[in-house]
Amino acid sequence: MRNSTNNDYIVHFESHVVRRNIIELANRIIQKEYEFKNIKIDTNLLEMFQIASYLEKYLSNFKISIYSTKFLFNISYFEEVGKLILRSLCERNNPNIYFNNYNNFANQALLKILFGSQNMLILFDLYGYNTLKNNIKFIDLDLNKIFKFKFEALRYFALNNLYELEIYKKRTHLFNINDYIKIIFKGASLI
Numbered sequence: 001m002r003n004s005t006n007n008d009y010i011v012h013f014e015s016h017v018v019r020r021n022i023i024e025l026a027n028r029i030i031q032k033e034y035e036f037k038n039i040k041i042d043t044n045l046l047e048m049f050q051i052a053s054y055l056e057k058y059l060s061n062f063k064i065s066i067y068s069t070k071f072l073f074n075i076s077y078f079e080e081v082g083k084l085i086l087r088s089l090c091e092r093n094n095p096n097i098y099f100n101n102y103n104n105f106a107n108q109a110l111l112k113i114l115f116g117s118q119n120m121l122i123l124f125d126l127y128g129y130n131t132l133k134n135n136i137k138f139i140d141l142d143l144n145k146i147f148k149f150k151f152e153a154l155r156y157f158a159l160n161n162l163y164e165l166e167i168y169k170k171r172t173h174l175f176n177i178n179d180y181i182k183i184i185f186k187g188a189s190l191i
Helices: 015-033 045-060 076-092 099-124 129-138 143-148 151-167 177-190
Strands: none
Touching: 015 045, 015 076, 015 099, 045 076, 045 099, 045 129, 045 143, 076 099, 099 143, 099 151, 151 177
């Protein structure tokens, strides 16, 4: 990705398509983790990057950083999208499903998607969507690895990415670079 000359970041995602992808991904997470179905989560990294970019922009409209964990369920994202997930679960299952359990499952799935989005942005946002797209065949990661990436390791990736930007004179694509740098400083204070 370092050698990619494609530095074009401005890629517009249709928000209704990305929201549909979030709902489908959340449904698959619920089926796999809470209904214990043998289901494959087949969202690719490019779709996850779109979701992450959408969430970063969406949350910034409320002056909330996607890298913050303080807000968790206190934002309209969980309420709005959670209702859509519950509606799709009711359509897929029995309309009389136990609402409280599935409401909790929807929130947990959305939280997992949010954390996966944070990880995705730390790993790839500095390079941009087109660079990721051009190099996807070389990246040996799947969505489960992105979701489970340890936060300590992500700090080192973030620091390395900033070095890469400076050395190779690439511009940053981050929506709020200050929050990104806070992650690095938080990690540095632990060393």
